Amino acid sequence: xxxxxxxxxxxxxxxxxxxxxxxxxxxxxxxxxxxxxxxxxxxxxxxxxxxxxxxxxxxxxxxxxxxxxxxxxxxxxxxxxxxxxxxxxxxxxxxxxxxxxxxxxxxxxxxxxxxxxxxxxxxxxxxxxxxxxxxxxxxxxxxxxxxxxxxxxxxxxxxxxxxxxxxxxxxxxxxxxxxxxxxxxxxxxxxxxxxxxxxxxxxxxxxxxxxxxxxxxxxxxxxxxxxxxxxxxxxxxxxxxxxxxxxxxxxxxxxxxxxxxxxxxxxxxxxxxxxxxxxxxxxxxxxxxxxxxxxxxxxxxxxxxxxxxxxxxxxxxxxxxxxxxxxxxxxxxxxxxxxxxxxxxxxxxxxxxxxxxxxxxxxxxxxxxxxxxxxxxxxxxxxxxxxxxxxxxxxxxxxxxxxxxxxxxxxxxxxxxxxxxxxxxxxxxxxxxxxxxxxxxxxxxxxxxxxxxxxxxxxxxxxxxxxxxxxxxxxxxxxxxxxxxxxxxxxxxxxxxxxxxxxxxxxxxxxxxxxxxxxxxxxxxxxxxxxxxxxxxxxxxxxxxxxxxxxxxxxxxxxxxxxxxxxxxxxxxxxxxxxxxxxxxxxxxxxxxxxxxxxxxxxxxxxxxxxxxxxxxxxxxxxxxxxxxxxxxxxxxxxxxxxxxxxxxxxxxxxxxxxxxxxxxxxxxxxxxxxxxxxxxxxxxxxxxxxxxxxxxxxxxxxxxxxxxxxxxxxxxxxxxxxxxxxxxxxxxxxxxxxxxxxxxxxxxxxxxxxxxxxxxxxxxxxxxxxxxxxxxxxxxxxxxxxxxxxxxxxxxxxxxxxxxxxxxxxxxxxxxxxxxxxxxxxxxxxxxxxxxxxxxxxxxxxxxxxxx
Numbered sequence: 001x002x003x004x005x006x007x008x009x010x011x012x013x014x015x016x017x018x019x020x021x022x023x024x025x026x027x028x029x030x031x032x033x034x035x036x037x038x039x040x041x042x043x044x045x046x047x048x049x050x051x052x053x054x055x056x057x058x059x060x061x062x063x064x065x066x067x068x069x070x071x072x073x074x075x076x077x078x079x080x081x082x083x084x085x086x087x088x089x090x091x092x093x094x095x096x097x098x099x100x101x102x103x104x105x106x107x108x109x110x111x112x113x114x115x116x117x118x119x120x121x122x123x124x125x126x127x128x129x130x131x132x133x134x135x136x137x138x139x140x141x142x143x144x145x146x147x148x149x150x151x152x153x154x155x156x157x158x159x160x161x162x163x164x165x166x167x168x169x170x171x172x173x174x175x176x177x178x179x180x181x182x183x184x185x186x187x188x189x190x191x192x193x194x195x196x197x198x199x200x201x202x203x204x205x206x207x208x209x210x211x212x213x214x215x216x217x218x219x220x221x222x223x224x225x226x227x228x229x230x231x232x233x234x235x236x237x238x239x240x241x242x243x244x245x246x247x248x249x250x251x252x253x254x255x256x257x258x259x260x261x262x263x264x265x266x267x268x269x270x271x272x273x274x275x276x277x278x279x280x281x282x283x284x285x286x287x288x289x290x291x292x293x294x295x296x297x298x299x300x301x302x303x304x305x306x307x308x309x310x311x312x313x314x315x316x317x318x319x320x321x322x323x324x325x326x327x328x329x330x331x332x333x334x335x336x337x338x339x340x341x342x343x344x345x346x347x348x349x350x351x352x353x354x355x356x357x358x359x360x361x362x363x364x365x366x367x368x369x370x371x372x373x374x375x376x377x378x379x380x381x382x383x384x385x386x387x388x389x390x391x392x393x394x395x396x397x398x399x400x401x402x403x404x405x406x407x408x409x410x411x412x413x414x415x416x417x418x419x420x421x422x423x424x425x426x427x428x429x430x431x432x433x434x435x436x437x438x439x440x441x442x443x444x445x446x447x448x449x450x451x452x453x454x455x456x457x458x459x460x461x462x463x464x465x466x467x468x469x470x471x472x473x474x475x476x477x478x479x480x481x482x483x484x485x486x487x488x489x490x491x492x493x494x495x496x497x498x499x500x501x502x503x504x505x506x507x508x509x510x511x512x513x514x515x516x517x518x519x520x521x522x523x524x525x526x527x528x529x530x531x532x533x534x535x536x537x538x539x540x541x542x543x544x545x546x547x548x549x550x551x552x553x554x555x556x557x558x559x560x561x562x563x564x565x566x567x568x569x570x571x572x573x574x575x576x577x578x579x580x581x582x583x584x585x586x587x588x589x590x591x592x593x594x595x596x597x598x599x600x601x602x603x604x605x606x607x608x609x610x611x612x613x614x615x616x617x618x619x620x621x622x623x624x625x626x627x628x629x630x631x632x633x634x635x636x637x638x639x640x641x642x643x644x645x646x647x648x649x650x651x652x653x654x655x656x657x658x659x660x661x662x663x664x665x666x667x668x669x670x671x672x673x674x675x676x677x678x679x680x681x682x683x684x685x686x687x688x689x690x691x692x693x694x695x696x697x698x699x700x701x702x703x704x705x706x707x708x709x710x711x712x713x714x715x716x717x718x719x720x721x722x723x724x725x726x727x728x729x730x731x732x733x734x735x736x737x738x739x740x741x742x743x744x745x746x747x748x749x750x751x752x753x754x755x756x757x758x759x760x761x762x763x764x765x766x767x768x769x770x771x772x773x774x775x776x777x778x779x780x781x782x783x784x785x786x787x788x789x790x791x792x793x794x795x796x797x798x799x800x801x802x803x804x805x806x807x808x809x810x811x812x813x814x815x816x817x818x819x820x821x822x823x824x825x826x827x828x829x830x831x832x833x834x835x836x837x838x839x840x841x842x843x844x845x846x847x848x849x850x851x852x853x
Contacts, residue, residue, distance in 0.1 A: 008058055014039075018056070040079045055097055059111070060127040067103075067113075069093040074123070074132040087132040091121050106150045114145040120158075140165075153487050155529075170530045172446035173485050173580070174428070176475040177216045179209065188453045189469035193237035193245060194460040195258065199467075199474065202234025202247065208256060208263075211474070222261050224254050235455050238281035238289060240304045246289060248278040253291065253302075267307055280412070280456065282328040284336060292325040299325055299338060312346065317353035320344050327371045327412065331393055332378025339372035343382060343392065360390050362398040373415035375433060381420070383413055389420060389431060401438030403577050404429055407452075414457035414466075417479065421457040421466055428452065428468070428477075429578075440578035441477070444531065445485075448473040488581040489526040489535070491574040493588055497521040499561075510589040518563040518592050524556050524572050526584070531576070538573040542587075549573060565594035633817060651685070651737070654744065658713045670712055677709035685737070693733035693852040696764060696771070700729065703762065706740055710747050717747055717758045717777075724765040732771055733852045735814060741807050742775045742826075742842045749788050750779030750840060758839075770821075771846045778839040781828040785840065811844075820847040 008016040015026040016036065023036035023043075037043045056066040059076070066075035068086075072093050076085040091113075098116030105111055109127065114120040119138040126132075143160035150156055156167035179189065179201065189209075191202035198219070199211040208222040224232055224247070236248045246266070247254040256263045282290040289302040297320055298313040314320045322340030329337045334348035345355035359366070360382065369385035380393045388400035405425040413422035420431040427442035441447050447470070454469040464479040496504040496511060499519040504511060513520070528535055537552040552558065558572075568590045575583035596602050655678045662671035684702050688694050694702075700721055707719045723729060739762070746760050763774040779785065804826075811822045825843045829835035 006057070040082075043077075043079055043082050055101060055103070057103055059105075059125050063127065063130065065111075065125060065132065067093055067097055069097050074134070076130055076132060085130055090134045090136045096121070100146065102147055104147075104149055106148075106156070107154055112148040114148055118142065118144050120145045120148055166529050168530065170444070170486065174441050174446035174475050174477055176446060176448050176470070176473045179211065179216075179218065179472050179474060188471045189474065191234045191236050191454055191456065192458050192467050192469060192474065193239075194458060194462075194467055196462055198258075200237060200245065200256075200258075201469065201474065202237065202249075204233045206232035208234060208247065210261065216474075220261055222256060222263055224249065224263055225265070235278065236280045238283050240283070240287070240289065244304075246281055246304075248281045248291060250277050252276055253278055253281070266302075266304075279326075280328075284330050285334060290328050290336065294324075296323055297321060299328075312353065317344075319353045319356040321356060323368075327373065329372040329374040329380055330378075331374060331380050337372045337374075337380050339370045339382065341368040341370075343370050343372060357392065360384065360392060360398075362390055362396055363387055371413060373413065373420065375415055375418050381415060381433070383420070383422075397436075399431060399433070399436045401431055401436070403440055403579065404431060404438035409451075410455065411452050412456050414459075416457065416459045416466055417464055419466075421468075423452045430466075437579045439580060441580075442578075445580075446475075448475065484582050485580045486530060488576070488584050489528040489574065491524060491526045491572065491584040491586045493572070493586060494523045494525045497523070507588070509587065510591065512591045512593060514593055515565055515595040515598075518565075519561045520559075520563070520590070522558045522560065522570065522572075522588070524574075524586065526556075526574050531580075534576050534578055534580070536575055536577050538575070540571050540573075542569040542571050543567070563590075563592050565592045565598065567591050651740070651744075652682070654748070655681075655709075662713065674709060674712045677705065677712060681705050681709060688736040691852060692735065693849060694736050695730055695852070696723075696727070696732045696734060697729040699734060699736070699739065700764070702736070703739060703743065707743065707760075710744075714747060714751075716751055716756065717760055719743075719760040719762065722761070722763045724763075726766045727764050727771065729764075731850055733849045734771065734773075734846050735810060738807055738810065739773055739775065739844065741804050742844075745785065745804060746775065746777040746779055746840065749785040750777050750781075752780050766848070767845075769848055771848055773842075773844040773846065775842040775844075776829075776839065778829075778837055781830070781838045782826050782840040783828055784838075818847075818849070820849065822846050 006018050008018075010016055010025075013028055015028070017024050017026070025034050025036050025039050026032075027034060027039075055069075056064050056077075059065045062079050064077040064079055066077055066084075067089075068075050071086075072089050074087045074089055076087070077083070096113070096115040096117065100116045101114055103111055103113045103123075105125075109125050111123040111125050112120050113123055115138070119141040121134060121136075121138060123132065123134040140158060140160070143158070143162060143165075145158055145160055147159040148156065153169070155169050158165040185205065187203040187205045187207065189201045190204050193200040195213075197213050199209075199213055201209040201211060203209065206224050208224065209218050210220045210222065211217065212219050224234075233250045234247060235250065238246045238248070240246055243257055243259050245256045245258060247256055247263075253266060254263055255266050276293045276295075278291045278293060280291065284290065284301075287304065289304060290299060291302070292299055295313075298311060299320075300309055300311050302309045312320060320338075322338055322342045322344050325338050325340045327339035329339075331337065336346040336348060338344045338346070343355075343357040344353050346352070347354040357370075360370075363384055364387050365385070367385040367387070371383040373381050373383070375381060379391055381389055381391050383389050383406075386406075388398060388404075390399075391397040404422070407423040407425050409423065411423040413420050415421075415433075418433045420433070422429060422431075424440060427440060427445075427447050429438055429440040431438045443449055450470040450473060452468055453471050457466055457468050459466055460476070465476045466479075467474065467476045469475065493507055494505070496507050497520065498504070498513065498517045499521065501517055522539075524537070526535060533554075536554060537556050538549040539552060539558050540547050540549050558570075560570075570588045570590055572586045572588070573583055574586075655674075659671050659675055659678070662668070662674060681702070684705065688698065688702070700723070704721060711717070743760060743762070746758070751758055758777050758779045761774070761776045763776075765772050765774070780788070808824060811824055814820050815822055823845045825841075827841050827843075829837060829839040829841055832841060835841065
């Protein structure tokens with residue numbers, strides 16, 4: 001294969017290349033390179049042409065355009081059949097075509113062929129009729145054109161040896177034409193009226209120009225009759241029927257017949273001076289003509305049918321305090337609104353001034369001056385002095401477009417089709433009431449380099465266009481549905497610069513950065529060859545509570561520092577300062593990752609470790625507490641068992657001692673009886689010794705058996721056991737062998753040693769949710785008993801009394817182990833109030849325990 005040239009993508013998916021061997025096909029499916037004629041047999045006879053290395057290109061699916069320099073013709077070849085249609089060339093292909101030539105289609109059927117010398121040519125290729133035509137004109141004849149192409153906006157781009165050129169295809173928005181009068185006469189157009197085929201232009205030279213709408217030529221000039229001394233500047237027009245126009249001037253009202261162009265002054269049937277100034281005319285729905293004069297706080301309305309003129313002033317209507325009226329508007333209820341230093345309303349039903357507004361509630365300043373207008377719904381709007389525009393009827397709305405700077409030079413705004421047209425400091429603009437945005441036009445949009453001179457903006461009802469004058473230029477702006485007049489530039493993020501770290505060029509819509517990469521600079525750009533000075537940038541972080549746009553002016557970069565970890569939706573906005581193209585918004589999601597010690601998984605692990613540690617500490621501590629409690633309980637049980645075991649030998653010793661004494665005294669029968677009772681009591685004691693608690697009923701039974709046994713040995717006492725009515729003997733449990741020592745002490749040590757009989761009373765009562773056990777005797781008393789016991793121990797050193805002391809120790813252990821709050825008191829009767837005689841009172845307080853464990 002020799003040196004190759006262009007590669008073409010065919011409709012069947014294969015590729016075709018032109019080289020010195022002719023045309024070759026690369027078959028993707030078979031992965032081979034073959035001759036072109038093998039796939040298109042009809043081209044076989046054209047091999048000499050195809051191998052001539054002449055320039056050709058596809059112009060349709062099956063048509064090749066062959067630039068035949070040898071015959072200086074354009075050959076159109078059908079690759080299916082090989083048939084040729086030949087067309088003469090109007091340029092010298094032999095001289096103009098070379099290896100530098102790169103023909104491309106611009107838009108549809110226009111082919112650009114750049115010359116190997118200078119400039120380029122245009123060739124028309126009609127693929128429907130299969131015809132080719134050209135023009136001999138050489139474009140860009142002073143430049144060597146290397147390439148020519150068109151972009152999505154159909155702008156022509158030309159790459160030359162002296163740089164890249166782009167076509168400025170900015171469409172003029174403001175259309176204008178100049179009106180030229182006599183060479184000796186200079187005039188300024190001050191007012192306009194649009195008819196279906198004519199334009200009526202009032203001037204400052206006492207003339208009305210009648211202009212043909214199509215040809216833009218003056219058809220006729222109408223000179224108004226006036227005093228030559230007085231100024232007769234035309235300030236406005238108002239039709240009253242198909243033939244008559246009322247004309248307001250600086251020297252009164254005139255009429256103009258549009259049929260024969262005759263003019264004159266109407267008879268107003270009033271005391272008005274004929275030279276009064278009328279700045280504008282307004283017709284209401286009842287066809288009354290309203291107009292102000294140079295008088296203060298006054299307004300006239302004229303009925304063309306009756307010819308009668310009425311005046312409204314502050315003498316008749318005390319609320320009519322607006323100074324010099326500058327505007328009139330009618331709402332959807334037929335009320336007439338007047339603007340001036342204040343706003344007044346004429347009630348169309350009551351025929352009186354019923355409202356005076358001296359300041360609008362939404363107004364930010366205290367300046368006077370209001371211009372009233374009505375929209376398409378009959379709502380009344382007011383232009384405020386340096387404070388935007390406000391709707392004053394029904395739901396209030398206040399619009400303050402930042403790009404609209406008013407030109408207060410006597411040019412009245414006009415609300416036409418819900419757009420407020422007005423003169424600005426740098427040209428012309430309007431405020432769209434629907435979008436609440438201001439659009440500005442200036443010289444680059446076609447506005448003449450002359451100030452706006454017409455007092456009002458007027459509309460052409462035939463196409464809803466807006467008309468005005470700039471001295472001797474008549475201008476118009478066509479109605480735009482979308483309010484956008486050009487394609488917006490494309491906004492893109494060019495790079496993200498992580499300060500002192502890295503640069504990310506053309507980032508994706510989502511980027512992730514480390515926690516230490518939280519100082520970033522975001523740069524964005526937009527290519528705008530039409531009005532780059534009109535571009536403005538703004539940005540915001542949309543997922544914050546305060547997501548208002550932050551203006552960046554014309555600086556296309558943002559600096560964000562010390563960003564906290566999280567996800568941020570950064571939105572960048574590109575918009576036109578004059579709002580002539582739609583704003584563009586680009587979103588970028590920036591994720592600042594948290595350091596690992598702040599991530600959820602690390603915090604989760606730390607939390608789990610802490611919880612595990614707390615759990616292990618808690619379980620170990622509980623185990624320790626339970627172990628200690630178990631040991632303490634076992635110790636208490638062992639101590640109770642020891643004390644209990646200590647009571648049993650003490651009790652047995654006392655009983656055996658009694659048996660021994662009976663035997664020595666030859667009381668064998670009593671000893672036998674006593675031994676029988678003792679055996680039965682021993683069985684009960686053994687049965688109860690294995691239980692920490694026994695029922696009150698069993699305790700009473702045990703005490704009764706014990707007292708019966710002791711009465712065999714000693715008959716010098718009597719006893720009585722009582723139970724309170726509210727005490728359930730089967731459901732209350734208490735430790736065994738706890739009361740018996742006190743009874744034993746009363747029997748053995750409480751008697752005076754004579755034959756005198758003592759009385760022992762045992763009572764069980766309920767008091768304050770406690771079981772109170774009372775053992776009362778009328779013996780010698782506790783103090784004497786202890787003294788007697790001490791004396792006996794002095795005599796018999798081998799015997800030590802352990803009964804009562806044992807009980808006290810058991811009560812202490814019971815309180816520690818079971819938290820029973822038990823207590824014991826032993827007192828002499830003579831120490832207690834309410835008791836007489838000698839004796840002892842033992843009171844044992846036990847908790848009401850309902851179980852035997």
